[in-house]
Amino acid sequence: MFEKAFRVKSNTVIKGSDRRKLRADISASFPALSPDELSELVPNKDELNVVKVYAHKGDAVTFYVLHKNPIFFQIEKHIYPTVYTLWRYPEMLPALRTWPAVLQKLVGGADLMLPGVVVPSCGLPKVDRGDCCAITVVGNRAPVAVGTVTMSTSDMMNSGMKGRGLNVIHTYMDQLWAFGDKTAPPIIANAEETAEALAREDSGEEEEGGGTGEEEEGGGELHPGPEGMGLTDSNSTCPNIQELSLAEGDTEKGEGVGGEEEEEGDDEQDSRSPQEQMDELLLQCFFHALKAKVKKADLPLLTSTFLRIHMVSCCPGGRQLDIKKSSYKKLSKFLQCMQKDHQLVKVKELSKGVESIVEVDWKHPELRSFVAPEDGGSVDGPNEGGGGGVGGGCEVPYHPPEITAMYMVTARLEPLFTDAQKRKGAALQAAEVRSIITDYVKKNDLVDENNKNFVTINPALCDGLLEKSEYNEIAKLKWDDLFTRTLGKMQQCHQLQLPGQRAVVKKGAVEPIDISVASRGSNKKVTIIKNLEVFGLDPSAVSAALQHRVQASAVLHPAPGAKDRVLVQIQGSQINHVGKLLLDEYHIPRKYIQGLDKVPKAGKKK
Template sequence: MFAKPFRVKSNVAMKGSDRRKLKADLSAAFPTLSSDELTELVPNKEEFNVVKIYTHKGESVTIYIGHKNPLFFEIEKQLYPTVYTLWRYPAALPTFKTWPLVLNKLIGGADLMLPGVVVPSVGLPVVKRGDCCAVTLVNNRAPVALGTASVSTGEMINLGMKGRGVHVLHTHMDHLWSFGDKSCPPTLPDEEGEALLVNGEECVSEEEELEEKSKKSALQEQQESEPAKYLACPTAVEKEEGIKKANEGREDDQDDESSPQEVMDALLWQCFLLALKSKVKKSELPLLTSTFFRNHMFSCCPRGKLLDIKKSSYKKLSKFLHVMQEEHSIVRVKELSKGVESIVEVDWKSPELRFSVPEGTDVEAVPLGETQYNPPEITTLYSVSARLQPLFGDTTKRKGMALQPAEVRSFVTEYVKKNDLVDEKNKNYVRINPILCDCLLEKSEYQDIDALKWDDLFSRTMGRMQVCSQIVFPGQPAVLKKGHIEPIDVSVASRGSNKKVTMIKNLEVYALDPSAVATALQHRVQASSILQPLPGAKDKVLVQIQGNQIQQVGHLLLDHYRIPRKYIQGLEKAPRGGKK
């Protein structure tokens, strides 16, 4: 619905009576939201606007904006939350899980098809046709799209998970999302989603998931029809679940000695210190407490555990940080604007921050909410062309084989010596025989040149070979690409009112995640960023951040990701500091 630009008809502040009515409508539409949460979303006194728009298809839509972000939109008296709201309350709607590659299709305006839905072990959420539901990605509970169910849950199963599942109305990175601060989805751990991926590949197919579910359903029906047969002994499913619980019990014996609150308190303390020590920099202060918790503390949570402050003795993040301030004096929290708290100071010399990292915790393992990045090893190679085939005919190298420059020189030298082509009077020259003549000389040179210097011989040979680049990432097989590898391009452009924006492209060539780079830059420069599909390039994304940030981009790519400078284009355009 918002895949294309829309036209704004009006934008007015919302009255108090209208706010009360909206809260009542939201409470009826989303019963999982408490009154306190509704008050936080629709404040009584803070700025809250109503924007009426027309979509590219002429549909009339009402958008409710608070905290400078669209929070809800209304179509034909039906309310829907935006992704900004769902990132704060991910459990507000039933969710369907899909694979990351499907997101690009949804952003382009496609609906979520049932073959792309990942069926969890607990089964699909219970929905009716037309119910509002959200879409998440494997390994992250933060919704990236929302819409209405095309069929009910029972019909999905009866259809064999084929056909349309969710009619998508709004997605991350569409024009409604662009109407807000254009922030990226938070990282909300999904333990079950992590189990579905092994090195980025599915370990269990969708067909196997459906088959397993159908077996459980058939077994349940059989138990209902013949209950007496199953009263005396447990089912196979119960046995399997009992074994899993027993195994989990052995692993969690130590945790059982402490109460769940104490375990969560210890986890909060560990993630808090790790985040301050390995994630937060002085340049990022003041830092919103919500951003600190979502982007920093969550990424420090050990794999297989879930950080949930509501299960701790503190219950709220503000209370936890207040204790860290009053009792430990590690941080100082201040309310910079009404209802919004920020960390304004950190005692970096605090004894607690000099703690030894717990065994098994890799502080640098997740520097930006992602796995550790290792730069590729890039080598320029030369491929044997058809014209040079006779020169390499007596070797094991044939047409299309890629050689390093040293190998090319070695083969050429071997050929010259084997055919006794070194000039006896001057050994700096090589005599030209018919094969070298056909391979290295132009037709106009046939009668004029009868010898070449060694350097000229080598340069002519490699000049007639196909240049290619070999890219090797640690632990992965080498990838060979024709031509020179594309550098990361960093440039600055002007937008309306002479505002500058910095654009970065070709990150995917070096296996860099554009969203992770955008998030890192946001933290460094405190400016908003957006991701856009790169025109004319398939599966490539353009990162755009406000202001001339070439210098910061250079520091990030050179120092953090360790990309060689020769593979980054445009750093020379960084602004130079003048005399003050």
């Protein structure tokens, strides 16, 4: 219900009579609460607010807010606890347990299906249809969601644990949770799981993967984040950073020793799996970027910017940093590991869906002892510009991406490209298309004998290039018309080549940087800049450069409908200044900037 933003109608302090009624309703709905616990939740003197909101689907909902955290919410006379309340009193509701990965689906608005429920050895809790129930994850008894069950416990078992089990109303990381102080769930050990772990230890059983210390501690930990909203899996432990330091220390000691020892080291390096090698490269670039590129003044720093600008530039020559090939798969999971297990950085979601590094432990022994390898990227000092920053002391100048117009083979035209081994979906430049079509025509003897400027239409060309109304009318085409029709029938796409990164082919035309002026309260003007990330520009660096130029405040907001993108909003109508910055400093071609023609004309002087 709260996966999308809601609209607040009113926010008032609760009356004394309503406070007593609320306490009575909570006591009747949740008899497991003791009188003392009830008094803590609904105190007599502390300020308790009643907030009335409209959910995104129009439902009227009432929040009860204590100490800036919503503790209960009411929908059509039914009252439910929030996750903040359940973290204090996890026993007040029966709970169904699921796997950590399922949490991401629940946050997105999905309901809990019975195949995803983990049945403990003691059996499921006793519930009836419509009862309020919590959801926990394996390894932590702190609830992460609240909802109503769709069937009784006996019906669940009789159905073979198939079908919908619980209608989810509120989850950790949704908009109701964000209305509070946005704290992460505590770690509450599960007595049953702990007992099972101890029994396995006594019997000498070991989990696959060797049983690391993190597994012995009994579970993962919840961390906020758009990608890593679930628990860190207890089996996926952080690779030991000591191995990286040790490997670098061995390299230093081995310098100048015989070539035999170096060859042995190379053999040992090659014996590791590609995933292990990528893990080591990821750690190396992480330490190198923190030590050589990021300054305290750069914080808070967008995590996407940290990877794209700082870590990628620290990658040794001849190697490519690809986090998807590591054991972490996602940047958020890697940074959670650096935060949780090593206390190297602190990551927060400063705005919805946008994570930033807000703190770095510069005195951490592992960071201080790190020595950058000789081939570890061309960085001579800290990067103050944050990537793509003008006037920020960035020693690596910004270079605009290379954008190449391309054409994608469609199913209708695939027979014309079969001889060239180009299947449906292959992206080609116009010159390649021209060459392949020329070869096809010559190979099939389609050049007109009487006039070499014409090409005879065969069935494949007819099906691919002609409209139905033209089947009986056109028997020949000029070469230029042939190429024009071929390109017109192919799907437009473009190749984007950012410096230091792999070229990416995307469908459609390239999204231009969009500059617009909007009105805010009291007819104040603001300038909004979108799609900077498409061209490898760091929005925070552009924002800082504009602030310096126009001496006006600028803020970053999540871009609506675009994942992992933010827009820059700066006070006043600043289209001229934005245009000069993008054209003169960043050298973005004018054709890729939209909105420069919307500069307001100066009014006549009186």
